[in-house]
Amino acid sequence: MRRFILGICLVFAGGIASAAVEIQTITTPEGIDAWVVEERSLPFIAMEVRMEGGANLDRPGKRGAVNLMMALLEEGSADMDAREFQEARESLAASFTFRAYDDTVTVSTRFLTEKSDEAIALLRQALVEPRFDPDAIERVRAQVLAGIEADAKNPSRIAGDTFYAMAFPDHPYGSDMDGTAETVAALTRDDLLQAHRDTVTRAAIHVSVVGDVNSEEAARLVDMLLADLPAEAPEQPGHVEFGLEGGVTVVDFPTPQSVALFGHDGIERDHPDFFAAYVLNHILGGGSFESRLMNEVREKRGLTYGISTFLVPRERTEMVLGQVASSNDRIAEAIEVIRAEWSRIAEDGVTQDELDAAKTFITGEYPLRFDGNGPIADIMVGMQQVGLSPEYVVNRNDFIEAVTLEEINRVAAELLDADALHFVIVGQPEGLETN
Amino acid sequence: MTRPLALFLTAALLVVLRLAPAYAAEQVTTFTLDNGMDVVVIEDHRAPVVVHMVWYRTGSADEPPGVSGVAHFLEHLLFKATDTLEAGEFSATVAANGGTDNAFTSYDYTAYFQRVAADRLPLMMRMESDRMNNLRLTPEDIETERQVIIEERNQRTENSPGALAGEQINAAQFLNHRYGTPIIGWMHEMEQLQMQDTLDFYDLYYSPNNAILVVAGDVYPDEVRALAEEYYGVIPAEPNLPDRVRPAEPPQRAERRLIYEDQRVAQDYLSRSYLAPERDPGNQETAAALVYLAEVLGGSSFTSVLGTKLTFESDIALFSGAGYSGSSLDDTTFRITVVPAEGVSLQEAEDAMDRAIAEFMEEGVDEDQLERIRTQLYASEIYARDDVSTLARRYGAALAQSLTVEDVQAWPDILQQVTADDIMAAAELVFDRNQSVTAWIVNNREEAL
Numbered sequence: 055m056r057r058f059i060l061g062i063c064l065v066f067a068g069g070i071a072s073a074a075v076e077i078q079t080i081t082t083p084e085g086i087d088a089w090v091v092e093e094r095s096l097p098f099i100a101m102e103v104r105m106e107g108g109a110n111l112d113r114p115g116k117r118g119a120v121n122l123m124m125a126l127l128e129e130g131s132a133d134m135d136a137r138e139f140q141e142a143r144e145s146l147a148a149s150f151t152f153r154a155y156d157d158t159v160t161v162s163t164r165f166l167t168e169k170s171d172e173a174i175a176l177l178r179q180a181l182v183e184p185r186f187d188p189d190a191i192e193r194v195r196a197q198v199l200a201g202i203e204a205d206a207k208n209p210s211r212i213a214g215d216t217f218y219a220m221a222f223p224d225h226p227y228g229s230d231m232d233g234t235a236e237t238v239a240a241l242t243r244d245d246l247l248q249a250h251r252d253t254v255t256r257a258a259i260h261v262s263v264v265g266d267v268n269s270e271e272a273a274r275l276v277d278m279l280l281a282d283l284p285a286e287a288p289e290q291p292g293h294v295e296f297g298l299e300g301g302v303t304v305v306d307f308p309t310p311q312s313v314a315l316f317g318h319d320g321i322e323r324d325h326p327d328f329f330a331a332y333v334l335n336h337i338l339g340g341g342s343f344e345s346r347l348m349n350e351v352r353e354k355r356g357l358t359y360g361i362s363t364f365l366v367p368r369e370r371t372e373m374v375l376g377q378v379a380s381s382n383d384r385i386a387e388a389i390e391v392i393r394a395e396w397s398r399i400a401e402d403g404v405t406q407d408e409l410d411a412a413k414t415f416i417t418g419e420y421p422l423r424f425d426g427n428g429p430i431a432d433i434m435v436g437m438q439q440v441g442l443s444p445e446y447v448v449n450r451n452d453f454i455e456a457v458t459l460e461e462i463n464r465v466a467a468e469l470l471d472a473d474a475l476h477f478v479i480v481g482q483p484e485g486l487e488t489n
Numbered sequence: 490m491t492r493p494l495a496l497f498l499t500a501a502l503l504v505v506l507r508l509a510p511a512y513a514a515e516q517v518t519t520f521t522l523d524n525g526m527d528v529v530v531i532e533d534h535r536a537p538v539v540v541h542m543v544w545y546r547t548g549s550a551d552e553p554p555g556v557s558g559v560a561h562f563l564e565h566l567l568f569k570a571t572d573t574l575e576a577g578e579f580s581a582t583v584a585a586n587g588g589t590d591n592a593f594t595s596y597d598y599t600a601y602f603q604r605v606a607a608d609r610l611p612l613m614m615r616m617e618s619d620r621m622n623n624l625r626l627t628p629e630d631i632e633t634e635r636q637v638i639i640e641e642r643n644q645r646t647e648n649s650p651g652a653l654a655g656e657q658i659n660a661a662q663f664l665n666h667r668y669g670t671p672i673i674g675w676m677h678e679m680e681q682l683q684m685q686d687t688l689d690f691y692d693l694y695y696s697p698n699n700a701i702l703v704v705a706g707d708v709y710p711d712e713v714r715a716l717a718e719e720y721y722g723v724i725p726a727e728p729n730l731p732d733r734v735r736p737a738e739p740p741q742r743a744e745r746r747l748i749y750e751d752q753r754v755a756q757d758y759l760s761r762s763y764l765a766p767e768r769d770p771g772n773q774e775t776a777a778a779l780v781y782l783a784e785v786l787g788g789s790s791f792t793s794v795l796g797t798k799l800t801f802e803s804d805i806a807l808f809s810g811a812g813y814s815g816s817s818l819d820d821t822t823f824r825i826t827v828v829p830a831e832g833v834s835l836q837e838a839e840d841a842m843d844r845a846i847a848e849f850m851e852e853g854v855d856e857d858q859l860e861r862i863r864t865q866l867y868a869s870e871i872y873a874r875d876d877v878s879t880l881a882r883r884y885g886a887a888l889a890q891s892l893t894v895e896d897v898q899a900w901p902d903i904l905q906q907v908t909a910d911d912i913m914a915a916a917e918l919v920f921d922r923n924q925s926v927t928a929w930i931v932n933n934r935e936e937a938l
Contacts, residue, residue: 093535095535095874096871096874096875097871098868098871098872098875100875136791137791137792137797137801140789140791140792141791141792141857141861144789144792144861144862144864144865145860145861145864146864147864147865147867147868147869149872164872166868166871193800196807196830196831197807197808200755200756200807200828203755203756204755204756205755206755207753207754207755208755209648308752308753309647309648309753310643310647310648311640311643311644311647311648313648342580342584342589343568343577343580343581343584344577344580344581344584349577352637353576353577353633354633355633355636356632356633356634356635356636356637356640357636357640358637358640359637359638359640359641359643359644360644379640379643379644379648380640381639381640381643384640411581411584411585414584414585414586414587415584415585415587417587418586418587418588418606419587419588419589420587421536421537421538421606422536422538422587422588422589422604422605422606424536425535425536425538425876425877426875426876427875428875428876
């Protein structure tokens with residue numbers, strides 16, 4: 055029975071540069087939706103798969119199970135142990151990457167056209183028939199435990215763990231998905247099998263295929279890879295409010311430069327004001343050299359090598375976050391400047407010139423992202439995850455262009471609140487009051 | 490957040506397979522302007538995007554003594570004012586045209602690049618050629634930007650025990666050559682860098698006859714030639730550009746050992762570094778064999794010699810790896826790293842590592858493993874074509890490190906020709922303990938010993 059539906063074709067042409075990216079949406083004979091871009095210049099194919107759920111689905115007391123399970127997928131499957139599996143992969147010159155995140159688990163692959171079937175068969179074996187051999191479990195468990203130990207001495211990781219633990223005390227977001235030394239040490243093979251059954255499924259799956267392949271062939275490869283996965287997955291945890299009030303938390307750590315993570319409540323990805331907020335963040339601290347924070351904290355005062363802010367709309371919460379690092383005797387001044395800039399943009403808004411410059415950059419930079427099979431596959435699967443349609447590639451710059459000065463300044467006043475900012479500082483900062 | 494950044498080529502534990510066999514030669518055109526500036530054009534018409542890069546054949550290893558970090562400091566300062574642009578206006582203009590820009594400094598080169606819509610290439614050339622000669626620094630620029638590079642050093646190095654240990658290893662490895670001095674500079678010298686130090690460097694080295702222009706993407710050679718002649722061709726050559734001769738290493742006659750102790754070290758580990766030859770013009774065979782040697786010994790944690798012997802056949806190592814990059818103007822290093830498993834001392838791990846190397850020298854290269862590596866190098870060349878920036882960097886770095894375009898294009902085939910005997914000969918050459926540094930990086934010296 056062949057059910058093969060070819061969806062709309064889009065040619066994206068907009069902005070300063072125009073990139074012709076023809077996205078085909080397909081439903082495979084086995085009923086899996088995927089986005090395909092046929093690009094024949096190079097004899098290889100890139101494929102991205104995201105499965106919703108991720109480490110949020112760790113069972114009670116089993117924190118770290120999904121992470122450890124994903125790390126074990128490359129460690130042997132079917133009749134191959136870890137080294138036999140890797141030798142087979144190396145012979146094909148294919149790359150497989152398995153990752154766990156809070157909201158998803160992901161599979162990325164790249165393989166030569168001439169080796170498509172062998173590569174997909176080997177990858178399918180890893181997803182569907184992982185062995186979880188006891189010796190592999192112990193080897194990878196030791197690596198994960200070493201990573202947890204290293205994170206405990208890494209100022210950036212300490213800042214993140216501290217911040218999220220306070221912001222989400224009763225939600226998986228509040229704890230590191232790697233787990234703790236205690237939970238990881240206690241994980242059994244059965245826990246890993248459970249984590250595999252819970253998260254490596256086609257219940258809520260997003261797929262993109264880009265490269266030397268047409269849509270029919272892509273459909274065949276997708277089915278070969280994913281059709282045998284279970285169609286059911288456990289219910290996911292609910293939405294959670296950002297639970298941290300304004301203030302300063304210092305974690306004493308002996309190192310010359312303090313590392314700060316700061317933020318407050320944010321805005322949902324599907325909120326009508328999202329694009330205004332996106333442009334606003336770009337102007338405030340969106341990572342470009344022209345941002346207000348980069349200008350005030352680095353260029354004018356030399357207080358840091360880099361400062362940036364982010365809108366973080368996650369699947370089940372939303373935040374505005376920023377990060378900065380300054381030597382222990384200067385971090386207090388950096389924080390003072392950040393607070394002042396946060397207030398200034400909330401109260402006075404941005405100028406028309408700033409808005410125009412930000413729009414020009416954001417719309418001009420967008421087509422430059424579509425510059426290779428790997429990047430295009432990644433963009434497409436990300437769009438699917440947040441519920442966008444292929445038309446978004448064409449319309450996205452119009453949404454940016456539509457943001458008005460009035461709108462962005464209203465959003466600045468509503469979204470940004472200097473008093474609500476909480477700073478977590480790891481180091482030995484001087485002259486800071488904590489609360 | 491990467492803008493003005495230093496590229497630390499030797500810091501990586503694992504070598505990235507950068508170059509590989511020929512699939513079909515990329516479309517590359519090269520020529521030289523009358524003033525001596527080399528030009529490389531790499532065509533990729535898949536997307537209407539261009540990468541514009543200018544590479545100076547000058548890096549931190551070309552600095553005079555006492556002003557370490559000046560090459561990198563100058564890289565930051567090139568984003569300040571010129572006769573026609575205000576401070577920050579360069580990047581602001583790139584951004585206003587929907588592009589991104591950045592720069593990086595290494596031992597052997599300093600490079601500036603923009604990624605932008607192809608029709609904005611003339612504007613990029615106008616601005617980049619402007620700052621080759623017309624920089625106008627103020628005392629305030631120096632004071633503020635010096636603080637920025639100090640915070641950069643704090644972030645990259647002072648806050649990282651691994652990076653601090655790496656500096657000590659390099660300093661011990663190179664007795665006389667400037668590769669022993671960090672790219673970003675020693676802190677005490679960075680704090681003293683003055684405007685004149687940067688201007689001396691700028692006036693001498695930022696010259697067309699010391700520069701390579703690389704333009705990659707949706708462009709044609711004729712159009713690039715016309716633009717390059719218009720913008721870069723009018724800049725006079727620097728008549729006093731010195732020959733690029735650096736202090737050479739004396740014969741290394743004694744093994745060096747060090748222990749770096751830092752309470753921020755989470756996991757004790759050891760690093761062995763050997764002096765090793767680099768890719769030379771017309772002579773890349775030994776370097777190609779060393780690329781294989783690194784892969785054979787420590788490329789894959791599953792199938793490499795060290796992974797097999799130290800992890801799968803014994804419980805010595807949590808992780809092991811080997812690294813080598815032949816991209817260097819002068820002699821470089823071949824590195825091995827071992828992170829011991831729980832309960833294994835560094836001495837036991839080092840002994841096991843040396844036993845594994847000795848056994849490998851007896852047993853030789855496994856032919857199946859060799860073929861797998863050969864296949865992967867072949868494929869990596871195809872994957873590399875997916876990113877035109879990678880190709881641009883490949884040519885820019887090679888030319889800045891004295892290789893020719895012919896050398897770059899021959900390299901994938903040279904890699905495919907490497908035999909097991911070549912690999913063993915390269916191993917014999919490199920594994921000389923008198924030219925090595927062994928470092929133990931520990932949380933607590935007394936507990937580790």
